[in-house]
Amino acid sequence: MKKRGFKIVIPMISLLFFIFLIATINVMFMPGNIKITQSKNNLINLENSKIKSNFLYKVENEKYKDNDLETSNKIDISIKLFGILPVRKMTLCLLPEVKVIPGGQPIGVKLFTDGILVVGFSDVETATGKKQSPAASAGIEIGDRIIDINGIKLNSSEDLSNIIGKFGEKELNINLNRKGQLKTVKVTPTKVKNSDQYKIGLWVRDSTAGVGTLTFYDPSTGRFGALGHPINDVDTGLQLPVRDGKIYNAKIIAVEQGTRGKPGELRGMFSEEDVLGILEKNTMSGIYGKLTTGASNGIYNKAIPIARQSEIKEGPAKILTSVEGADVKAYDIYIERLTEQSRPNPKSMIIRITDKELLSKTGGIVQGMSGSPIIQDGKLIGAVTHVFVNRPDMGYGIYIEWMLNECGVEI
Known part of the structure; x- marks a missing residue:
């Protein structure tokens, strides 16, 4: 009987230790500061999915009573393993709601470099x-x-x-x-x-042009963001500095489907007479500037809220993009994984195309879809940036907060 009891106790202790270890690692990798949009429910009930209590740990307000929460933009939080052992302190930063109009429409881009780029010798x-x-x-x-x-x-x-x-x-x-x-x-x-x-004896380049997707624009200022990643020189791979440039209304005229090992492509056309805006910046988080005329995707004509990194969750979402003409449609995707980031990076999340119609037309994510807005629970959360070469139905997206920061929209 003693041996049988011993055989039961050891696995139980091992299991408890394993649970404790996982819980500790999970808590320790949480960020010290979490930004969320100000909401009374979020403040009082701590409903945010990244920090709510579960069977491993308990989240508690340290100093604030319910009636104090509405007057403060920060909350100190204590996390206790199994509701007993304090292991982590965090600050919940409560920020105002930010709204922009999502894009999805194809754009032509023409960029002139600041200086003449050396791309080869002769x-x-x-x-x-x-x-x-x-x-x-x-x-x-x-x-x-x-x-x-x-x-x-x-x-x-x-x-x-x-x-x-x-x-x-x-x-x-x-x-x-x-x-x-x-x-x-x-x-x-x-x-x-x-x-x-x-x-x-030089080969040089002074400009580049192509087709991408508008991500958003701010109706109050006219400022826009697109692509979600930089424009790099095709020969050197270097990020191109902007002297000046423009974006144009474009139309998708053909689609080359993506297959395993070979990324697909949206082929578009645009007229240099159909100017949509002025290009000012080419950054790691996309391209930015100011619209000179109105833009509409036919789906969202009013601004919608954005979601900050800590408010996004793994699960279903949609992208807005165009694969025929200039018509924008919403397609189903699934957010497979989110990455905690403290600085801009165009690979913030892993996404998977699940929409059968889009898969039949493109095979998944293709070149030209970069910048397609990602919508979750009625909020703009990011943009499509890259495709996996060996999995055309999967790729990366960037958090919208990185793009808004570069655009000059205070979040």
């Missing part, structure tokens, strides 16, 4: 038959941005050619930006064999 054949790249020999590197030459600011690749032609074989003082550091390089152009042209 050898220049001289009269003696020697082949070289004067720029490479002088120490210019791929990814450098040429700002000015001999004090003359460059706005286009054409400016670069004109200046080289103007100075001929004279040494050029080239000011460039290399990973945020300003540098000066001296380059002497080479005369091309059997030609009157002079070259320094």
Whole structure:
């Protein structure tokens, strides 16, 4: 009998220890500060899913009585394992409700870089038959941005050619930006064999264009956010700094379905006469600027609340996007996993497309859908950013608070 009892007690102790360990880890990984939208129910009952009591731990207000909660924007919280052992203190920050109008409509994007981006080198054949790249020999590197030459600011690749032609074989003082550091390089152009042209042996880029999705705009200021991730140069992979640019109303004219190992694509078209807004910023969290004309997705014509990171939950949600023409529709998705983040990152959540209609049309998430708003419980919570190459029905989304911060909307 003693041996049988011993065999029962040991597994029970092991199970209790395991539960205690899991509970402790769960609590310790909770953030020290949680931001939620101010609501009387949230304050008094602590209904937020990230911090409510369960059978492992109990959440208690430390200092406030119910009638004090409405006058404070912060609540100190104590978390006790099994309602007995204090293991964590937290602060619940109560913030005002923020509303914006969600997008979902396709947009054309044209961005002009601040400076001329070096994307490659080319050898220049001289009269003696020697082949070289004067720029490479002088120490210019791929990814450098040429700002000015001999004090003359460059706005286009054409400016670069004109200046080289103007100075001929004279040494050029080239000011460039290399990973945020300003540098000066001296380059002497080479005369091309059997030609009157002079070259320094560079491939450069001064602009880029493409199609994406509008995420939101603030009706009170006209400011917008889109894409949810940066625009990077196709050759160097570097984030492109904005000199200026515009977004345009666009239409989706074809869809290339995504398959395992090969991302799909929304193919769109836009006219440079159909300007929607001015592009001002290209950041890790998307592109931003100001609308110059009205925008409507045909679903939401009024602003809706946003949900802060701590208010979002794993489970069903919807995305707004267009896969035909400019018509925006709502499609079902499932939020598989949320990541606690203290700084902007376009990979905030893992999402899965569950809508049969969208899967039949696109195979899942495809290029051009970046920026598609994610809606949960009537609130804007984020935007689609990336697709998993080997799982086209799955991908990443960014929390909307990161995009609002970059847009200048105070949250």
